[in-house]
Amino acid sequence: MQPFITKFDPYEPTEYIVDAKSGTRSPAPLEKVAIIGSGSWGTALARVAAVNVAQQDGFHPEVLMWVRDPDECARVNETHENARYLPGVDLPSNLVAVSSLADVVRPATLILFCVPHQFLPNVLAELAPGTVQPNARAISAIKGVDVHIREEEGTADIYTFPAVIEKALGIPCSALGGANIALDVGRGQFCETTIGVPSPQDAALWHAVFDSPSFRVHPTSDVSGVSLSGALKNVVALAAGFVDGMGLGGNTKAAILRIGLLEMSTFTCEFFTSASPLTFSHHSAGMADLITTSFGGRNRRCAEAFVRAGGSKKKKTFDELEKELLHGQKLQGTVTAREVFMFLHARGRLEGYPLFEKVYRISFEDMDPMRLFDDL
Numbered sequence: 132m133q134p135f136i137t138k139f140d141p142y143e144p145t146e147y148i149v150d151a152k153s154g155t156r157s158p159a160p161l162e163k164v165a166i167i168g169s170g171s172w173g174t175a176l177a178r179v180a181a182v183n184v185a186q187q188d189g190f191h192p193e194v195l196m197w198v199r200d201p202d203e204c205a206r207v208n209e210t211h212e213n214a215r216y217l218p219g220v221d222l223p224s225n226l227v228a229v230s231s232l233a234d235v236v237r238p239a240t241l242i243l244f245c246v247p248h249q250f251l252p253n254v255l256a257e258l259a260p261g262t263v264q265p266n267a268r269a270i271s272a273i274k275g276v277d278v279h280i281r282e283e284e285g286t287a288d289i290y291t292f293p294a295v296i297e298k299a300l301g302i303p304c305s306a307l308g309g310a311n312i313a314l315d316v317g318r319g320q321f322c323e324t325t326i327g328v329p330s331p332q333d334a335a336l337w338h339a340v341f342d343s344p345s346f347r348v349h350p351t352s353d354v355s356g357v358s359l360s361g362a363l364k365n366v367v368a369l370a371a372g373f374v375d376g377m378g379l380g381g382n383t384k385a386a387i388l389r390i391g392l393l394e395m396s397t398f399t400c401e402f403f404t405s406a407s408p409l410t411f412s413h414h415s416a417g418m419a420d421l422i423t424t425s426f427g428g429r430n431r432r433c434a435e436a437f438v439r440a441g442g443s444k445k446k447k448t449f450d451e452l453e454k455e456l457l458h459g460q461k462l463q464g465t466v467t468a469r470e471v472f473m474f475l476h477a478r479g480r481l482e483g484y485p486l487f488e489k490v491y492r493i494s495f496e497d498m499d500p501m502r503l504f505d506d507l
């Protein structure tokens with residue numbers, strides 16, 4: 132039986148916990164937001180959250196953001212700008228950078244995970260048991276998948292990052308994703324995002340943390356759909372970049388996006404049976420995110436450069452292009468293309484996903500980019 136109820140007192144704008152037996156009341160603990168990751172997207176979301184919680188009851192006014200590098204951390208606090216990853220965007224003074232991961236997580240009740248997906252296992256491993264409050268809730272804005280190949284059995288498993296976080300920390304984890312290029316969000320340009328949250332109470336909380344007039348948050352219960360859509364659209368955005376690199380026009384790019392969206396939705400519904408195809412057609416996390424990334428994202432940009440560099444006989448790998456063009460930011464599409472290819476190969480399902488297969492082979496096996504259109 133639940134011994135406490137929470138009431139809102141209209142004369143004192145504070146939430147109270149009322150003991151059901153004695154009637155005594157004490158102020159409800161404030162929700163405290165923590166942001167794990169201070170790349171371009173982590174910083175942009177931290178800014179949205181810090182502005183929001185400062186204006187609402189029920190939240191601790193300070194938002195903590197984990198910045199790994201202590202010098203960078205000090206600079207963010209001195210200048211209220213993350214000049215390396217989100218230059219030119221003012222950060223509110225209630226957004227506090229902290230270089231110790233445990234110190235960011237320990238007091239938090241609402242934790243956003245936003246590190247490039249290849250780094251998440253180490254981040255989770257650093258969080259010793261007992262660091263996370265048992266009543267905390269998490270949300271993942273990470274775009275990627277976690278694939279495990281079981282070679283001896285000739286098969287493979289795939290997990291979303293909300294599932295990975297839930298398992299590692301023992302707290303519920305939702306998903307956030309949408310058509311959100313970080314710098315545009317940081318500059319306050321209007322856009323939408325989708326949160327995949329099964330519980331209506333948690334959906335209301337995350338909505339309060341992130342929704343604003345220029346950053347509209349729409350909830351759905353489809354956690355896997357939001358998470359997978361964000362991961363897989365990066366693979367399709369590489370194909371869009373190949374099209375640009377080959378100098379082909381809008382008809383070709385539109386065809387690639389349509390076929391890509393279909394593979395994204397089919398893949399998700401084949402391997403995550405609780406996911407809904409509507410997430411891909413109706414939500415910002417679906418088609419809208421695919422469009423923005425395929426026109427203005429880093430995956431598209433590097434894929435275009437990859438094809439152009441190939442033509443000049445000075446071929447460059449994606450690792451080289453990432454270093455050259457992104458200055459410390461990380462590509463997610465190439466890692467995901469490899470993981471999805473390995474997974475489909477192990478499951479014997481490559482023939483169902485010709486676009487995903489070609490993106491991998493062009494990126495890593497020297498396939499001619501013109502072969503992107505074979506068998507589509």
Ligand SMILES: NC(=O)C1=CN([C@@H]2O[C@H](COP(=O)(O)OP(=O)(O)OC[C@H]3O[C@@H](n4cnc5c(N)ncnc54)[C@H](O)[C@@H]3O)[C@@H](O)[C@H]2O)C=CC1
Pocket residue numbers: 168169170171172173174199216245246247248250253254272273274275311312313314459460461462463
């Ligand atoms: N940038 C964007 O516009 C958007 C990004 N996302 C997703 O958000 C996630 C985070 O991406 P961004 O914020 O863009 O990061 P980023 O690519 O801007 O920055 C790199 C981040 O990785 C961190 N990092 C580097 N080495 C690390 C290590 N060994 N361990 C832990 N962290 C390390 C850096 O400190 C920095 O915070 C990705 O999955 C991305 O796909 C989602 C929507 C928009």
Ligand SMILES: O=C(CO)COP(=O)(O)O
Pocket residue numbers: 274309310311312313365368420423424427428429430431462463
């Ligand atoms: O996920 C993104 C936009 O929603 C950003 O995509 P890129 O990583 O390709 O820049």
